[in-house]
Amino acid sequence: MTYTKTVPQSVEWKNTHISLLDQTKLPLETVFIDLFTIEDVWDSITALKVRGAPAIGITAAYGLALSAQSYKSLSIAEFKEKLNQDRDYLASSRPTAVNLIWALNRLVASIECAKTVNEAKTTLIHEAIQIQVEDEEVCRQIGEHALSLFKDGYKLLTICNAGSIATARFGTALAPFHLAAQRNVNLKVFASETRPILQGARLTTWELLQSGVDVTLITDNMAAHTIAVKGIDAIIVGADRITANGDTANKIGTYNLALLAKAFGIPFYVAAPKSTFDISLQNGSEIPIEERNPDEVTHISGVRVAPEGVQVYNPAFDVTPNDLITAIITEAGILQGDLGLEIRKIFGE
Numbered sequence: 462m463t464y465t466k467t468v469p470q471s472v473e474w475k476n477t478h479i480s481l482l483d484q485t486k487l488p489l490e491t492v493f494i495d496l497f498t499i500e501d502v503w504d505s506i507t508a509l510k511v512r513g514a515p516a517i518g519i520t521a522a523y524g525l526a527l528s529a530q531s532y533k534s535l536s537i538a539e540f541k542e543k544l545n546q547d548r549d550y551l552a553s554s555r556p557t558a559v560n561l562i563w564a565l566n567r568l569v570a571s572i573e574c575a576k577t578v579n580e581a582k583t584t585l586i587h588e589a590i591q592i593q594v595e596d597e598e599v600c601r602q603i604g605e606h607a608l609s610l611f612k613d614g615y616k617l618l619t620i621c622n623a624g625s626i627a628t629a630r631f632g633t634a635l636a637p638f639h640l641a642a643q644r645n646v647n648l649k650v651f652a653s654e655t656r657p658i659l660q661g662a663r664l665t666t667w668e669l670l671q672s673g674v675d676v677t678l679i680t681d682n683m684a685a686h687t688i689a690v691k692g693i694d695a696i697i698v699g700a701d702r703i704t705a706n707g708d709t710a711n712k713i714g715t716y717n718l719a720l721l722a723k724a725f726g727i728p729f730y731v732a733a734p735k736s737t738f739d740i741s742l743q744n745g746s747e748i749p750i751e752e753r754n755p756d757e758v759t760h761i762s763g764v765r766v767a768p769e770g771v772q773v774y775n776p777a778f779d780v781t782p783n784d785l786i787t788a789i790i791t792e793a794g795i796l797q798g799d800l801g802l803e804i805r806k807i808f809g810e
């Protein structure tokens with residue numbers, strides 16, 4: 462059965478609060494929650510109620526703007542100081558996706574010239590909304606560039622959820638699939654379940670079914686066999702932080718797929734907006750990798766599956782070296798060859 466409904470937005474500014482699609486409830490329930498405080502926002506990002514690099518950047522930006530509306534009896538200098546403190550607090554919610562700090566710093570910078578508190582409060586709201594508006598268009602452009610690489614009938618493998626709900630709309634790695642479905646271009650997607658949080662099984666399958674995309678769920682350990690037996694034509698993934706040389710942090714298990722792509726001689730594509738690049742880092746060894754609660758590995762849906770007391774290693778991301786990446790698909794175009802050089806070009810270095 463395929464769905465024709467559009468995918469709901471993951472986050473929305475409501476003036477007095479933020480409305481958030483609670484991604485921990487999907488696919489069994491579509492639940493929206495209201496965030497009224499900066500602590501609500503921090504908790505929602507940390508608990509993956511909102512997740513996906515651009516989506517957490519947008520949500521954090523709204524959280525900063527929302528918190529600033531409650532500042533009282535401050536001079537503009539004191540206002541800016543408190544805003545920096547709130548920026549640092551929200552930045553501590555998750556360490557790997559650079560979009561979080563990028564969006565927060567963009568908001569702080571937007572009021573640099575503000576002369577009054579009221580002017581600053583209004584500017585912060587407008588800048589946060591602008592980040593979401595821009596991201597939707599950027600993701601649509603990424604989808605168009607990616608779709609240009611895929612012929613009708615192509616079979617693609619992806620991991621995690623780099624989809625519409627991980628961004629303002631469309632997604633990054635999933636953007637070409639949403640666009641293809643609107644144009645009757647026949648792409649077949651294989652979604653890795655993505656242990657331990659199951660973003661692939663829970664979110665990518667749900668999202669692509671909403672758009673009527675032909676999607677097949679596999680477990681992570683089926684990837685090599687699926688590539689071999691199903692004749693996967695290419696792999697496309699999202700990103701959380703891309704360094705100056707093109708090394709890319711993405712969901713744990715992405716590196717595995719890049720190694721498989723090389724072994725099978727198929728393209729490995731990374732799809733990401735410029736806001737996911739951190740050219741202050743020279744290579745992937747400098748990217749902070751989030752380690753999460755061991756319970757995510759020892760439990761599935763709250764049911765313990767591993768013995769009490771077992772040691773657990775739970776990195777949420779890994780880093781794919783640039784030499785395993787065929788191309789990085791951005792709103793500025795498709796970067797390939799000398800990725801470091803191509804990255805410098807799109808950032809005007």
Ligand SMILES: CSC[C@H]1O[C@H](OP(=O)(O)O)[C@H](O)[C@@H]1O
Nearest residue numbers: 512513514623627699700711712
């Ligand atoms: C469009 S960015 C999506 C990116 O973020 C995901 O991580 P998480 O679910 O932990 O936020 C994953 O790495 C996706 O590729």
